[in-house]
Amino acid sequence: SFSESRMDEFKKRFRRSGSLGIPFVPEQDMRNIQQTICEQEEGPHLLTVIITTPRSSESLTRVLATLKDPVKVQHIESREAHSGERDALEMLIQMEMSSGVKPNEVIEDLRSAGMEVTEIACTIPPIRSTDEQIFVDPGVTEALAGAPWFPKTIYDLDKCSKRVLMYGTDLDADHPGFKDAEYRKRRMFFADLALNYKQGRPVPRVEYTPKELETWSKIYRELRALHKKHACQEFLDNFALLERYCGYSEHNVPQLDDLSRFLKAKTGFRVRPVAGYLSSRDFLAALAFRVFNCTQYIRHHADPFYTPEPDCVHELMGHMALFADPDFAQFSQEIGLASLGACEEDLAKLATLYFFSIEFGLCRAKEPVKIDGSAVNGDSKSSDFKIYGAGLLSSIGELKHAIEDKPTILRFDPDRVIQQECLITTFQSAYFYTQDFEEAQQKLRMFTNSMNRPFVLRYNPYTESVEVLNNKRSLTLAVNSLRSDINLLASALHNIL
Numbered sequence: 001s002f003s004e005s006r007m008d009e010f011k012k013r014f015r016r017s018g019s020l021g022i023p024f025v026p027e028q029d030m031r032n033i034q035q036t037i038c039e040q041e042e043g044p045h046l047l048t049v050i051i052t053t054p055r056s057s058e059s060l061t062r063v064l065a066t067l068k069d070p071v072k073v074q075h076i077e078s079r080e081a082h083s084g085e086r087d088a089l090e091m092l093i094q095m096e097m098s099s100g101v102k103p104n105e106v107i108e109d110l111r112s113a114g115m116e117v118t119e120i121a122c123t124i125p126p127i128r129s130t131d132e133q134i135f136v137d138p139g140v141t142e143a144l145a146g147a148p149w150f151p152k153t154i155y156d157l158d159k160c161s162k163r164v165l166m167y168g169t170d171l172d173a174d175h176p177g178f179k180d181a182e183y184r185k186r187r188m189f190f191a192d193l194a195l196n197y198k199q200g201r202p203v204p205r206v207e208y209t210p211k212e213l214e215t216w217s218k219i220y221r222e223l224r225a226l227h228k229k230h231a232c233q234e235f236l237d238n239f240a241l242l243e244r245y246c247g248y249s250e251h252n253v254p255q256l257d258d259l260s261r262f263l264k265a266k267t268g269f270r271v272r273p274v275a276g277y278l279s280s281r282d283f284l285a286a287l288a289f290r291v292f293n294c295t296q297y298i299r300h301h302a303d304p305f306y307t308p309e310p311d312c313v314h315e316l317m318g319h320m321a322l323f324a325d326p327d328f329a330q331f332s333q334e335i336g337l338a339s340l341g342a343c344e345e346d347l348a349k350l351a352t353l354y355f356f357s358i359e360f361g362l363c364r365a366k367e368p369v370k371i372d373g374s375a376v377n378g379d380s381k382s383s384d385f386k387i388y389g390a391g392l393l394s395s396i397g398e399l400k401h402a403i404e405d406k407p408t409i410l411r412f413d414p415d416r417v418i419q420q421e422c423l424i425t426t427f428q429s430a431y432f433y434t435q436d437f438e439e440a441q442q443k444l445r446m447f448t449n450s451m452n453r454p455f456v457l458r459y460n461p462y463t464e465s466v467e468v469l470n471n472k473r474s475l476t477l478a479v480n481s482l483r484s485d486i487n488l489l490a491s492a493l494h495n496i497l
Contacts (some may be wrong), residue, residue: 020021022310022355022391022424023274023283023293023295023314024277024278024279024282024284025165025278025280026351027279027347027348027351028281028344032325036246045098045122046094046095046121047094047095047096047097047103047106047107048092048095048119048121049107049110049117049118050091050092050118051090051091051096051115051116051118051443052062052081052089052090052116052118053088053091053116054087055087055089059091060078061133062113066110067106067110068115070100071097071101071106072095072097073094073095074094074095074096075093075094076092076094077092081450092120103122104278117305118195119194121196125359125443127263147455148341148451149340149467150285151285151288151340152466153463154200154289154291154465157272157285157286157289160285161202161286163279164274164277164278171184173307173467176300176303176306177300179180180302183300186209187297190206190273190275190297191276193296194273194275195275199291202257203257203260203297204257204273206255206296208253211301212298213252215300215301216250216313217250217251217311219247219317220303220317222305223393223396226396226399226400230399230403231393234327234388234437235387236321238323238325241321242259242320242321243389245258246258246262249257253298253316254316256271256272256273256294259316259320260272266324266326267290267324267325267326268290268461269324269332270292271292271294271320272286272291272294273293273296274293274294274295275295280348280354281339281347284336284339284347284350284351285340286336287332287335287336287337287339288336288337288339288340288459288461289464290333290464292319292323292494293422295311295315296312296320297311297312298313299311299313313394314395315392317393317394318389318390318392318394318395319358322388327437327438328388328437331357331358331441334441334444334445334448335350335353337459338444341457342451342453346452349414349450351420352420353444355422356412356420356422356431356432357389357432357434358390359389359391359392360402360428360431361387361388361412361434361440362387362388362389362392362402362409362432362433362434363434363435363436363437364385364386364436365384365386377453380422385403385409387399389431396425401427402428407427408429408430409430410430411434412434412439413443414444425444455468455469456470458469458474458478
């Protein structure tokens, strides 16, 4: 029980009065919680797996006989196999073990006994395998020495996206769906889909229940009315495309695979399912590869305008439209690239910049508005600004607060933004605006140039990997690519002029 632990405090912190759930948590908070769970004053580690076995009375006996001391079973339950095989059974087992036992050894013992094992959760941070990097340029290892591990290819995101905290059955007593057994079972279904997903595969399609569709419909109608009044033009234009090509409507929850295909054709962004909260490091890392981690489950129908965690309403209604905008997509990717290998201090600053831009950002309305000074107080009109932040665009309560309650609105200056506290349980005390996405991008670039990172990374869209620019070969390839683009631009300008 963690009733008196930091885990309880952590969960309480992520309870919002609006309808928004932030998709990531600060890296240090995630580490503290994982340490709390792992160590518990040097207590046991936890491992959760799903084992597929033949349906027989001997299956459970075989499993338990394979789990030898000091492994102890904390929780076990069985269910019908998702494969649909009538002679197969799935068992979810949560085990605790002493610090001297390695989870991969336990899993290997089970597999050696002829069982099909899928790892669901593990409190021990994964250790990189020696064969993870296939292509290594001279000097790369030295350049990255001492830096935190980060994904080098898009397929490394399979590791990042599984390091999830709070999902599935981890619902608190104050969660609207805590006492709803059907809802909890449904959440585990979505968790299984996300945790078993591999990068590059089609995202599994989901048939939503009547209750889920009813919840989606209520929120959709309310938010769309507010979008048309207060969302920025880029959001409105691209949302119309989502309704036209991706099945967006008040009667239908769009499928992530359809969205992923559409965004890939528009800006190169893709969507992958995630089971719940990620650390800020893992969440931002995916943006570097133009991948957005998105939940597939919907909040509980008892309170459609509130959720204590991120759900697909926040992500589908708030984020997706702007990922179809080239400038916004570039801005998002550059935040992700800046986060790779960043130290803890710089990572926290980048997460704050993300929070007050992509989640809670405002931009100036297209009409010229005279504003005296960088701070705008309650005397400003609601038409002075439009909203592009997904946290506002998916939260009825906070969107109205930002527009109607005369909050403090400040010019987006990274050095000032990183000093602002990210409020989770209440509405923000201040919001930040830019003229457009290009301005935000330029200011971000100036800020990241001053970061304490002893290497430079470049994203290669052809290999879907990041390259360290620290040797002659990597610099030559980058220059050749740039030279080719410059030649194309010169030819185009010659034809136009």
